[in-house]
Amino acid sequence: AQSVTQLGSHVSVSEGALVLLRCNYSSSVPPYLFWYVQYPNQGLQLLLKYTSAATLVKGINGFEAEFKKSETSFHLTKPSAHMSDAAEYFCAVSDPGYSSASKIIFGSGTRLSIRP
Amino acid sequence: GAVVSQHPSWVICKSGTSVKIECRSLDFQATTMFWYRQFPKQSLMLMATSNEGSKATYEQGVEKDKFLINHASLTLSTLTVTSAHPEDSSFYICSARSNRESWALNTEAFFGQGTRLTVV
Numbered sequence: 001a002q003s004v005t006q007l008g009s010h011v012s013v014s015e016g017a018l019v020l021l022r023c024n025y026s027s028s029v030p031p032y033l034f035w036y037v038q039y040p041n042q043g044l045q046l047l048l049k050y051t052s053a054a055t056l057v058k059g060i061n062g063f064e065a066e067f068k069k070s071e072t073s074f075h076l077t078k079p080s081a082h083m084s085d086a087a088e089y090f091c092a093v094s095d096p097g098y099s100s101a102s103k104i105i106f107g108s109g110t111r112l113s114i115r116p
Numbered sequence: 117g118a119v120v121s122q123h124p125s126w127v128i129c130k131s132g133t134s135v136k137i138e139c140r141s142l143d144f145q146a147t148t149m150f151w152y153r154q155f156p157k158q159s160l161m162l163m164a165t166s167n168e169g170s171k172a173t174y175e176q177g178v179e180k181d182k183f184l185i186n187h188a189s190l191t192l193s194t195l196t197v198t199s200a201h202p203e204d205s206s207f208y209i210c211s212a213r214s215n216r217e218s219w220a221l222n223t224e225a226f227f228g229q230g231t232r233l234t235v236v
Contacts, residue, residue, distance in 0.1 A: 046226075
């Protein structure tokens, strides 16, 4: 079964500092990987996705993530944090390709706080 | 872009009544829809997967008779919480995928804005 583990339920950084949110996956085949952001009482917005093309994926709002097969990781980074980045971030995994059985399984989430 | 609309955004109901939540894909055909439940400060827990025109597949531990899911068309799925109790209070989120659109659309799921259910 596929799974993702997010290290750190809460990360706090200063405005302008590097953001690093960690995600490790477990899958028997190279998966699709996603990062989503959730603001309070709202649904999820896709930040970026890895679908077996380029290993370095650039997303919206200045975020990017790198797929490292040897480390089974897909960490999310942003060079300079902004106050508006404060939110809950979820890493997720899915089977590669598409089939009706392709569920998206979420990690436990990391709450990002930004200090002024 | 692909848009999923979920309605209502919040609902309060009395214990023992039933509540229906709608999830619509506005600009694409959703061949598969997923329903999630999210407790405060926790992750999304997959409840069930539904394919258009067939019965939903429920995750282990989710009561089929409690959470009725219908996916009668390619743009609409509904979740009905029957005989709701306070412990059913939660944030419910739907998402939709399609295998009929462009490849770019096929690789991800699109999420509704969620429904906050409070049972009193």
